[in-house]
């Protein structure tokens with residue numbers, strides 16, 4: 432049976448699944464935060480000895496060969512891949528017997544409020560958006576329970592740091608509103624709407640929209656909002672081709688969407704965000720680092736590994752692109768944004784000149 436929620440996070444259908452996934456979560460924490468720094472230290476030292484420098488222009492194949500000659504890097508890779516597979520498989524299997532019931536609940540929620548959901552029956556999902564990012568089965572677009580699977584799978588991914596949407600509370604509390612009115616706010620690539628819903632908490636009088644390419648994601652987001660009685664709206668659409676008027680929004684938020692789209696799409700999204708913002712409006716970005724020309728070999732090895740073995744096909748394109756130039760070329764002025772508790776993220780406040 433379905434076992435309700437633990438606060439804001441759904442519970443798996445059996446306690447055995449929950450215990451198993453708790454183990455996977457610990458496994459991830461050890462691999463990611465405990466082992467990787469050692470992989471980096473050992474590998475960078477060997478690269479320097481064998482290739483003569485830590486130069487960012489070293490041939491990536493040669494760098495990978497050095498790392499792959501060490502037992503610790505090989506073990507780390509196996510653990511990273513295997514724990515992801517264990518996570519998704521168990522989450523998917525835990526909810527699978529209840530698929531019909533969950534789909535019916537989401538269907539019933541479509542006409543419920545307080546907010547609304549907009550699905551275009553003629554929407555065509557571009558192929559680039561159908562990759563199984565992070566190895567999630569069916570990706571964001573092609574598994575009917577993608578929203579729920581993503582919700583529990585990312586609970587594990589965040590290793591306990593987002594069980595009560597803490598990451599999304601911080602995003603909503605620290606995104607930068609514009610000077611003057613802030614009556615209409617958009618969250619692009621909103622996934623299951625965790626930040627979208629938290630924005631309502633900070634801006635209770637604003638009209639808030641979450642926009643997302645994946646239909647099962649946006650349906651689940653709306654379902655959660657109706658369960659929590661939060662007045663936010665969701666729409667299935669492309670962030671590079673938004674069905675909104677010019678200047679409609681006072682503020683836009685983007686949290687880790689850009690490293691998951693191809694480079695030409697990055698520019699398309701930035702240009703369309705510029706279009707839908709009013710003059711003086713702000714675009715708050717929380718994202719992977721970019722224009723990373725001086726990365727040590729260990730980080731180049733890790734990004735390459737992740738792109739191939741954790742299905743992040745677009746992240747190298749983003750990480751090495753000059754994202755700030757793309758923003759400036761679209762017309763934004765950019766400043767450093769608020770410090771985020773995840774030190775890996777860059778935060779930017781981009782303003783459309785008044």
Ligand SMILES: C[S@@+](CC[C@H](N)C(=O)[O-])C[C@H]1O[C@@H](n2cnc3c(N)ncnc32)[C@H](O)[C@@H]1O
Nearest residue numbers: 571620621622626643644645669670686687688
């Ligand atoms: C890593 S998730 C973003 C996480 C989310 N912002 C949050 O608050 O947790 C990236 C999301 O962007 C969506 N996405 C990717 N390309 C998109 C596009 N062109 N337009 C709209 N959404 C897109 C994906 O389907 C996915 O749900």
